[in-house]
Amino acid sequence: MSEIEKKIEEAKRHADLNYFLYLNEKVVEEVEFLKRAGRCGALCGMTLAVKDNIEVMGMPITNGAPYMKKISDKTAAVVRRLMAEGAVVLGKTNMHELALGVTNINPHFGPTRNPHDPSRITGGSSGGSAGAVAIGVADLGIGTDTGGSVRIPAALCGVVGYKPPYGKIPMDGIYPLSQSLDHVGFIARSVKELVNILSAVGWAPRDLSPPKRFRFAVLMGITEPSRYVEKAFWKAVEVLENIGGFRDEVFLDSTKYSAARAALLLSEAAANYYDYLRSVGEHMGRDVATLLGVGVALPSVAYIVAKRIKEEATQYFNILFKKYDVVVTPTTAIEAVPIEQADSITMRRKLLAYTEIFNLTGHPAISVPAPATSSLPVGLQVAARDEDTLLAIAEAYEAAL
Template sequence: MNVEKRIELAKRRADLNYFIYLNEKAVYEVEAVEKAGRCGALCGLAVAVKDNIEVAGMPITNGAPYMKKMADKTAPVVRRLIAEGAVVIGKTNMHELALGATNVNPHFGPTRNPHDPSRITGGSSGGSAGAVAIGVADLGIGTDTGGSVRIPAALCGVVGYKPPYGKIPTEGVLPLAQSLDHVGFITRTVADLIRILSAAGWGPSELPRPNRFRFAVLMGISENTKHVEKAFWKAVGILESIGGMRDEVFIETGRYAAARAAILLSEAAANYYDYLRGAAEHMGNDVATLLSTGAALPAVAYITAKRVKEEATKFFDTLFKKYDVVVTPTTATEAVPIEEADSIAVRPKLLAYTELFNLTGHPAISVPAPTSGLPVGLQIAARDEDVLLAIAKAYEEEL
């Protein structure tokens, strides 16, 4: 599908509310690059960019109209893709300030699940995931501070990848919590992801298929819905069929979840304190409440949380000496109806598994699990990025 048809599709599916800004000049941008002979390995690749990432000449809102401005530079992650011939098709809807996992935005409206528009996409990179899922974009760029790439990928039935902490530059990305922030990628397949990473110089072009590997199913973290549980164990069976040797490992993650929350809220409050003081009445209730909570946390809570972060990283580093990868469901629930998104029970169900690897910084990917109903994600995490992607690719080929 060429860029012009993608723009048309985005307009036809405006009811899903994936874009805050649609770049209708993208058609001419591709033509100009082709005529100049400057189209590289990603020529014509359509990219949907989350609206907390700068693209020169396009507005940036961070999901909050009170922050809207025109960007005068382009984030290096986007610039690298453009250098290979990719084109930005638009800026995508997101959870306000990226501080949430549902993508129900009080200013721009909720993004709607492509499989059931009455349900959430998940967030905070929901617009990017939805745009990839319906075929408007080949690649969605998002940010992931607690699962914000992997969660919407899982709920929309696509692939969401969070590289290791610090690998992809965050310059030109509005921060939420610098100790946890990652830039991540959303694609329709693992094969597409590997091709794009390779073309941009972020990964190898070939990954050998694993013959045998050891993996741990992490248990005791959250209670899953029956739909998620059934799809997850089917996915585990596929991993075993491609040579995986399974163990089940029970872990207690309560301290880790509390530490991530303390770091997230403290750093977010510091980043947006001026807006909290001057624009709180314009914020969604959930975001204003979370920022206020972060502002009230004592310094000792933040310092203790950073120590727990180090402890969690060491724990998983040790675990990865025994296992090539560890697996969980990506989320403990499938996409919930939009009107239920504010329920106090929804947030932990979305974050329970993904937030672990923002705390530790290890690479993690969400790939679709086999299901005949609403999409479910399988999360795979590792210490070695190449091993992770090789196993994810082998799983996808078997699926």
């Protein structure tokens, strides 16, 4: 049995975790065809778990909503780029409805279950992609990140979640949620594997040399993490110090930044899905319908002010990154909670508080596992002005950890 066949069987064996909405059982034939045609490049046979708001020609797409289901007639630019080097799509993954949520509890397709404790959430909205990478059936998860939707599930599932800078990876062939905030993101088992994959398609340098000494800021005052998360976070900070980092603590009142991101997100999401809210709103999940309704009701002045605050936030961090190579936070304020306790609306602040800032500013950010004290993973979030510095320090941290 080939490695890809083993991955298909493993995906089927873990069907109860609910990561895939569609499993591509032709993937073995596709790899064999590429090999025979001499078209299997640097990523030959590498398996992709593609979030189900991203188009792959000939495969179904739902955007997490059965009322939007269709068969795709094109493939998203990000997927095409990876497939050009021989990567293959293992399947389309379960997600939060319309990508408008962070728990991945989908009322239509069921929740995705945490690989470390199936009674708990994976986080979202790219939870299926994160879970598929965590159990080893996918080499790379592709998702979208509008407020943390790649980094949050990566943290809760114990893998790496990377949000490149705004606009670097094209959004062609991907259903939009909020055009001002949407990013394509990637999930991998390690920073090293992530860099190897991205370098194969020209999205990362092959040789990342971390600085022997660097300065980093711990952002304080955003929200109060749980004791479990806080303990793991400060252990991660110690690792950064051990590899040459000099730490300062910087207080940030992110209240207006959070409100601005919410105003942008909900206004643009309501515009994108207004027709669906009117026609099938009664079939939407309660959380999604509520949030879209808030977006419809927001005055235009709130959107305009939010745009100004977005520029202000970007400028603030541009200045901060002149003093510090990276800034760090926990990825989430809480560890994965039981599914029955994970009401999407009440969980939003606890899961989004640290990650959403860098969607507003557009700076690159990555979640890497922190040294957790039990089987439930949590993440360390690192953000920087430029990708090379970010990935180099993240890779050095990972090696030391």
